[in-house]
Amino acid sequence: MSRQMGRRAVLLAGLALSAGPALAQAPYARRNISSFTVQDWRDHYDGLGVATIIADTASRVLHFWNSDGSDHRLYPTSVPRSDELTRRGYTEIIRKKVGPDWTPTPSQKERFGWQYMPPGPANPLGTHAMYLGWPAYLVHGTHDTRKIGRRSSDGCIGLYNAHIEELFGLCPIGTQVKVI
Incomplete structure (x- = not known):
């Protein structure tokens, strides 16, 4: 049982680490894009x-x-x-x-x-x-x-x-x- 939990924990940790940078940048990118207004x-x-x-x-x-x-x-x-x-x-x-x-x-x-x-x-x-x-x-x-x-x-x-x-x-x- 503890061996299965160990594998799950490692898998979840890996997914969280790989998604972390994208999630951290997402609000920043949205905020910058939404504030920009094209001028003519x-x-x-x-x-x-x-x-x-x-x-x-x-x-x-x-x-x-x-x-x-x-x-x-x-x-x-x-x-x-x-x-x-x-x-x-x-x-x-x-x-x-x-x-x-x-x-x-x-x-x-x-x-x-x-x-x-x-x-x-x-x-x-x-x-x-x-x-x-x-x-x-x-x-x-x-x-x-x-x-x-x-x-x-x-x-x-x-x-x-x-x-x-x-x-x-x-x-x-x-x-x-x-x-x-």
């Missing part, structure tokens, strides 16, 4: 202009289209940590900078004690920044890759440094941007 630039603009970006804060993804629509790219992002910090609407890229320095807003200085940061690995703007028509709002890189896919910023849209470098090269000044 035509739902937001009459034309693509020199290029178009739609930053979807709910899906935490940035959509890019070039001027003729032949190139559509998606980038995972970090987004503002609260709705109060999220500015939504239409703007455009007005300036671009490789190796940006960072000056925190008066609110950030008060809340966190943050100070000016020169370019470098500790800089929260990462390696590249694209400044929007709204003061203190940017699309930029980050050295802290844990922030991507999360509500973690004070208003900006953050990308992996490799992705912002690529996007930086694709977006001319005047690229239209919509944050939804």
